[in-house]
Amino acid sequence: MKKKTLYVLFLVITLVLSACGSNASDENKKDNEEPFTIGVIPVQTVGEMETAMDKLQSILTKELNREVSVEVYPDYNGVVEAMNYNKIDMAYFGPLTYVVAHDKSGAKAIITQLIDGEPFYHSYIITHKDSPLNSIEDLVANSKEFDFAFGDINSTSGSLIPSIELKDRGVFESEDEHQFKSVRFTGSHDATALAVQNQLVDAGAIDSAIYNQLVESKKIDGSLFKTIWESEKLFQYPWAVHKDTDDETIQKLKSAFLAIDDEEILAAFGASGFTEATDADYESIRQAAIKQGIINE
Structure with missing residues (x-):
């Protein structure tokens, strides 16, 4: 009788443990079925990036062994807010939007792109x-005669860095307070380039890598442009993960990006490849954002 009781007890315990294991397995399976979501800023108009993002989505889905969803957002700030409210697991930010997202939600830079082998632009x-403009000095001296275009208001190269330069030279404070004939924000780098090419504005601020890519792809005619000012080196756009992302996923993401050689994906970002990045790489942008009152020190 005693042996029979022990046997029955053993069976009960085994069944309970199996049920617990099954539930845990089912829960893990459920978690893994949730898509890993990535938000991307619109470095070019959204339609231009769709095919490349579809390819990137397929590569990352295979590497993570999990469904990946890549979405190009209509504006820079939308990606920051999506990360802030836990709507996405990873984001492709501009350097400025990255330091804002890091400040707001602890986003962590892990990858950036290379341009001709260097992570700068x-x-x-x-x-x-x-x-008639041949230098920034010409632009500043006769600013009231010229229409000027920035890109997205949250862009590093299309807004933050050139606005600081023009502010230091005394001709720009804001869209409503400036010394130009007019100021506008086009929303993207390619829109700025086309506005200059079609002489809708007299001058505009743009990302050097995106400008070169637009010329190489013949989306704009490089022979119709002059570059009248160039900033110091800026560290390239980061891919950043949510602060709670586990180390295994981060390593898989790094491996996937470092292996990418698809020309269409690279061209969408004006890149020649990818390399690792850390938060420390964006300290100069953080200081510029503090100077402009965008984030607190």
Whole structure:
């Protein structure tokens, strides 16, 4: 009788443990079925990036062994807010939007892109070849005669860095307070380039890598432009994960990006490849954002 009781007890315990294990397994399976979501800022107009993002989505889905969803947002700030409210697991930020997201929600930079083998780019101020402007000094000295375009208001090279330069030279404070004939924000780098090419504005600020990519892809005619100002080196756009992302997922993401050689994906970002990045790489941008009162020290 005693042996029989022990046997029955053993069976009960085994069944209970199996049920617990099954529930845990089911729960883990459920978690893994939830898509890993990535938000991307619109470095070019959204339609131009769709095919490349579909390819990136497929690569990352295979590497993570989990469904990945990549979405290009209509504006820079939307990606910051999506990370802040836990709507996305990873984001492709501009350097400025990254330091804002890091400040707000603890986003962590893990990857950036290479341009001709280096993780740097510049902010340009460009103008039409027929423009009388040949330098930023010309632009500042005669600012009231010229229409100026920034990109997205949250762009590093399309807004933050050139606005600091123009502010230091005494001709710009804000969209409503400036010394130009007019100031506008186009929303993207390619829109700024086209506005200058079509002489809708006299000069505009743009990402150097995106400008070069637009010329190489013949989306704009490089022979119609002059570059009249170039910033110091800026560290390239980061891919950043949510603060709660586990180390295994981070390593898989790094491996996937470092292996990417698809020309269409790279071209969407004006890149020649990818390399690792850390939060410390964006300290100069953080200091610029503090100077402009965008984040607190």
